[in-house]
Amino acid sequence: MLTRLKANSEGKLAKQICRVVLDQFDKQYSKELGESWNTVRDVLISPSLWQYAILFNRFNYPLELEKDLHLRGYHPILQGSLPYYPKSMKCYLSRTPDRMPSERHQPGNLKRYYLLNAASLLPVLALELSDGETVLDLCAAPGGKSVALLQCAYPGYLLCNEYDSLRVRWLRQTLESFIPQSLTNAIKVSELDGREMGAAQPEVFDKVLVDAPCSNDRSWLFSSDSQKAACRIHQRNNLPVLQVELLRSAIKALRPGGLLVYSTCTLSKAENQDVISEILTSNSTIMPVDISAIARTCSQDFTFAPTGQQCSLLVIPEKGKAWGPMFVAKLKKSHEYRKMAMWILSQNRVSLPLELEL
Secondary structure (H helix, E strand, C coil): CCHHHHHHHHHHHHCCCCHHCCCCHHHHHHHHCHHHHHHHHHHHHHHHHHHCEEECCCCCCCCCHHHHHHCCCCCHHHHHHHHCCCCCCCCEECCCCHHHHHHHEEEEECCEEEEEEEHHHHHHHHHHCCCCCCEECCCCCCHHHHHHHHHHCCCECCCCCHHHHHHHHHHHHHHHHCCCCCHHHEEECCCCCCHHHHHCCCCHHHHHHHHCCCCCCCCCCCCCHHHHHHHHHHHHHHHHHHHHHHHHHHHHHHEEEEEEEECCCCCHHCCCCHHHHHHHHCCCCCCCCCHHHHHHCCCCCCCEECCCCCCCEEEEEEECECCCEEEEEEEEEHHHHHHHHHHHHHHHCCCCCHHHHC
């Protein structure tokens, strides 16, 4: 196994950093992050420093592996840090850049664990899932966060949506690898353009996760085609428009009183704080939810950069805590929205404006 791991690591190290992307990131992030960018940069361009958390599958719990990880110095992440951390979720990590081999997909056999960036759990945990809720994962592929959602609670209904047809196949295989047949009736995969979900299923969901398409900093830095990378950089300014449209659709799909979590794996302020600011200033039905306590209680495992928003967090990687980038924002749909809409209807004087349509 060590030989295979070493080969995998060397393979990653052999990848070439894309200079077009790095130059753009240097220009942008040195302004946005200041001196912190130098530390973050060192980790992002050095795959040998990257870390991988091990999320256990509660539907095929690996007891022997758990004992082995304890002996090797792994520790459970976040447990006891958050009041709403579910006991059913177990995720282990090491302080060193150790990586377990990924398990192969075998039809009919459930995998025991999922490898992920530990910061990816924060948006899932921020949803505060409970059994029986209706949940939407709007941009679900490759499926890691959907798997994590199911480690937290048994939803009454989970809709995993993915618009990209190739990524849908990946999503379906991930779910098949981790979820028992007994739960399949409560889980559906759809292929709708996320911008149309709100109109298709208005006010259906208790909780919505929007893990939006973004300028994925880690993967973009190792783009193999410099021309495609340059095109990506050029088109990057279009991403916030898409992200705002996805959030507006998600808000329509969310019931009054429901929670929405927005996340990306980029450091870009335009795709993070600016998107949330646009939503908060343009939609009176949405309220920010303070999640600053997460940064205070989880600082042992994660490094956070200031966002200027109490409703959002930005995890930045550093050596020994090489998690992120991961931006997380938490929003709530107001009950007052429905009360106001019903009052307008009861007056029977004017038709509802579009933003108040039931």
